[in-house]
Amino acid sequence: MRTTLERMIRALLPRQYAIDGAVGALVALLCLPFALRGNFIEPWVVLVVWGSLSLRRASPGIALTISWVAVIAQMAFGASANAYNVAIPIILYATARYGDGWVRWYGLISAVVGGLVASAYTVLVTNTGVTANAEALPILVFATVAGATAGVVVLGLSWTLGQLMRTADAARQAGYERFRARQAQSLAERATVVEQERGRIARDMHDVVAHSLAVVVAQADGARYVHKGDADALARTLETVSDTARHALGDVRLLLSELRHEQEAGPQPGFADIDNLVETMRSAGLMVSYTLVGTLPDLPTGRQIAAYRIMQEALTNAMHHGEPHRDVEVTVVGSDAGVELIVQNVVGQSAPSRGTDLSRGHGLPGMRERATLAGGTLDIDASTPGWFRVIARLPIA
Known part of the structure; x- marks a missing residue:
């Protein structure tokens, strides 16, 4: 049986692993200059972002967990929001796009909770000097609510877009399966028609062979009585037997082994x-x-x-x-x-x-x-x- 870890990791092509790793490395390199100007923890967060982006398709659940650990460390050391936080919407998209079962719900809950927490943290960090001012409190509350709403909308839209793409893929797959089913049905119908036609051919050939053998038997019986007194009649009789048997043999070769043996009798057109x-x-x-x-x-x-x-x-x-x-x-x-x-x-x-x-x-x-x-x-x-x-x-x- 597959372990829990094996079930959480999707099998990808080597090319897909390479592309995901390259995308993660590119984002990390682009964000590294911003991280170096910030808190000492931020370069390490960039490394975590690289790993989580590399895992976003292979294991969206693990990638999202690693990302939240990095964000918690970022907030614990008082670092401000930075460019590398763009990895969070990308990974939330992946949870809805590629995740199964609880991973998708994990992504949705993370989008809501993460939007609230991140916006509140950003407002508090950027306004640490005015938190004790009673007159500024309504402004802080409004900024927190507005920021939380914006954060939930942004992260929620990322997750929703992934869900829409997943639904579109499922619709395309269902359409392909319907196309395959129609193809199989068409092939089955054609096979049925061919089989029916073979049955009709068998009925035709039944009378051809029966008639030819009847002629051969009649001519052979007649030859027994005429061969002693009439050599010319014997030659004509044998020639008729030969021609009839040759034509019958040609007709028999038209038959397939699958054709039915019991056929209806009746004259056949020509x-x-x-x-x-x-x-x-x-x-x-x-x-x-x-x-x-x-x-x-x-x-x-x-x-x-x-x-x-x-x-x-x-x-x-x-x-x-x-x-x-x-x-x-x-x-x-x-x-x-x-x-x-x-x-x-x-x-x-x-x-x-x-x-x-x-x-x-x-x-x-x-x-x-x-x-x-x-x-x-x-x-x-x-x-x-x-x-x-x-x-x-x-x-x-």
């Missing part, structure tokens, strides 16, 4: 369903301009499903966030290397700024996950003001 998708979106009120460039290649079934789903999600986003009376331009470019999908639309006035918030939507991580698992890429382009563009590229290999 390139042949893109025209129906466009017509469906038009019937829903979306103005779609569809252009096919070149010839769609013979992509494996898994990549065709990925292309269809990406276009479907992009058109849905355009319907939700785009300008309702402007065309959504859809371009599909087919080549020997693969297929490129481009969906661009005018961003509506109520849509959030895409240039700085591309990662928050639930559809974008899902589309990117599909493209990645299909061996392709997906890019988001919001560089043109007022336009939002989704570009997906899926290779044949």
Whole structure:
């Protein structure tokens, strides 16, 4: 367990210790000429001031105690207030700024009591020749009260400023923690969306693999009956088996180990369903301009499903966030290397700024996950003001 002394001393960086020591030494050097012209005790008080200022952040409670011991010694030897007494407000600020629990209350009580005592002492020392004069008594009383008020205000303001800075730091820290929490929540939401998208991909791949294996089994069974009498039929059968198995193997490689095994059955869309998708979106009120460039290649079934789903999600986003009376331009470019999908639309006035918030939507991580698992890429382009563009590229290999 930590001792009481260890709990009273804050751990600082070596650089902070060096800065505090240098500040204390600077104040002591600046005040030393004034101390040398005063009482013999005052140079020693300056040394104490150096030590207390050096400890003001590491241990505000100890620094304040040392300072009051020095002030008491100063008053005991009849020394007047001097420049080095500026250390008291600085240390009171540190008790509120860095102190915990009782140290802060210690600083507040010291500000009030110290202001009263210091002002009364200053008035009495500076007016020792008139204390016996009855006519001057009201003036002394007024000066003592005014000085006490001023002392309490000055020291109290130092402590209050430290408390305000402490509160501001706490508010900044709380804001940073809220920012971290929002970041963690955003990451969790994105992970959930990606996981959901993987589940949907698993359902797609389930039918791809089931269909391919069914074809392989049927062709293999047929080959047992035709291979003796028809060599050409056997060759065609084996070629079909090889092609089907090769495509199925490519689709299986798209699966991740985390994907679910039990999936829903049902036909899966591909390139042949893109025209129906466009017509469906038009019937829903979306103005779609569809252009096919070149010839769609013979992509494996898994990549065709990925292309269809990406276009479907992009058109849905355009319907939700785009300008309702402007065309959504859809371009599909087919080549020997693969297929490129481009969906661009005018961003509506109520849509959030895409240039700085591309990662928050639930559809974008899902589309990117599909493209990645299909061996392709997906890019988001919001560089043109007022336009939002989704570009997906899926290779044949």
